[in-house]
Amino acid sequence: MTASIAIIGFGSITQTLLSALGESDDIRVSNIVVRPERIGTTGYRWRDACFVASIDELAPDVELVVEAAGQPALVQHAEKVVTSGRRLALVSSGALADDSFRTKVSSAATRNGSEVHVISGAIGALDALSTARAAGVQTVRYTGIKPTAAWRGTPAEDCVDLDKITEAVTFFTGSARDVAQRYPKNANVAATIALAGSGFDETRVSLVADPAVIHNCHIVESEGVLGAFRFETTAAPLSSNPRTSGSTVFSIVSFLRDRTNAIRLA
Numbered sequence: 001m002t003a004s005i006a007i008i009g010f011g012s013i014t015q016t017l018l019s020a021l022g023e024s025d026d027i028r029v030s031n032i033v034v035r036p037e038r039i040g041t042t043g044y045r046w047r048d049a050c051f052v053a054s055i056d057e058l059a060p061d062v063e064l065v066v067e068a069a070g071q072p073a074l075v076q077h078a079e080k081v082v083t084s085g086r087r088l089a090l091v092s093s094g095a096l097a098d099d100s101f102r103t104k105v106s107s108a109a110t111r112n113g114s115e116v117h118v119i120s121g122a123i124g125a126l127d128a129l130s131t132a133r134a135a136g137v138q139t140v141r142y143t144g145i146k147p148t149a150a151w152r153g154t155p156a157e158d159c160v161d162l163d164k165i166t167e168a169v170t171f172f173t174g175s176a177r178d179v180a181q182r183y184p185k186n187a188n189v190a191a192t193i194a195l196a197g198s199g200f201d202e203t204r205v206s207l208v209a210d211p212a213v214i215h216n217c218h219i220v221e222s223e224g225v226l227g228a229f230r231f232e233t234t235a236a237p238l239s240s241n242p243r244t245s246g247s248t249v250f251s252i253v254s255f256l257r258d259r260t261n262a263i264r265l266a
């Protein structure tokens with residue numbers, strides 16, 4: 001059965017995602033939600049997808065909306081998506097660090113028979129974190145190490161001279177709640193880890209700028225009653241966006257393909 005979906009955003013993730021989906025028989029992208037000023041802009045085309053500026057304009061058969069546009073876009077569109085009864089899959093999970101926004105979206109989804117899926121994105125080990133959470137308290141630490149280019153235009157520039165550093169510098173330590181809000185284009189993974197593991201305030205985060213690396217490195221360490229684990233991934237960034245790990249795109253592909261399988265990993 002062909003599923004009709006919409007995607008919010010037409011940036012690096014979406015454009016790589018559309019190429020990866022190719023001529024997929026089982027997924028049809030009916031709409032792409034862009035900013036109003038982008039409607040009709042030359043170059044904004046994708047097969048027979050119709051570019052729209054609001055959730056109200058989605059094709060009636062769209063049953064799932066994938067957000068890949070950033071935290072402000074998620075805040076703008078999430079409630080409308082779930083209120084329309086459609087399922088929402090998102091990657092800008094840092095927006096959920098705002099308790100009132102998270103509660104509002106969650107209540108609207110429940111009221112309207114919808115669901116919200118936080119896609120794993122650039123991170124892994126979410127299954128192990130939620131298993132540990134089910135068994136009791138765990139300590140969780142996340143370390144994000146990225147090349148200096150990934151930190152340009154962020155508050156990291158107030159802490160470190162990205163042009164001059166010659167070795168790795170840890171420029172932020174704090175909670176997942178703080179980091180998700182201060183680094184909205186780089187630290188959604190910390191929010192996703194917090195949701196799976198020990199919450200926004202208990203998850204400890206360090207961010208590192210390293211002039212010697214070309215990949216994004218994400219490390220999750222957990223200790224609890226079940227024991228301990230450490231997860232580390234070294235991910236190539238997208239050529240179109242040094243902040244975004246390519247694995248984010250394929251976590252969406254995997255989510256879209258797996259959801260129609262009769263046998264699914266929990």
Ligand SMILES: NC(=O)C1=CN([C@@H]2O[C@H](COP(=O)(O)OP(=O)(O)OC[C@H]3O[C@@H](n4cnc5c(N)ncnc54)[C@H](O)[C@@H]3O)[C@@H](O)[C@H]2O)C=CC1
Binds near residue numbers: 012070243
């Ligand atoms: N959970 C995870 O592991 C990851 C999450 N992300 C999230 O994905 C977001 C997108 O990443 P990229 O595609 O690399 O960024 P990008 O900057 O290349 O693309 C974002 C696109 O969204 C559009 N946009 C912004 N506001 C919008 C709105 N209100 N409505 C519709 N479109 C809007 C922009 O015009 C732009 O084209 C990031 O900002 C971040 O929040 C990114 C990487 C990993």
Ligand SMILES: O=C([O-])CC(=O)C(=O)O
Binds near residue numbers: 184185187246248
């Ligand atoms: O793609 C990544 O490496 C992680 C990222 O930007 C985010 O979590 O927002």
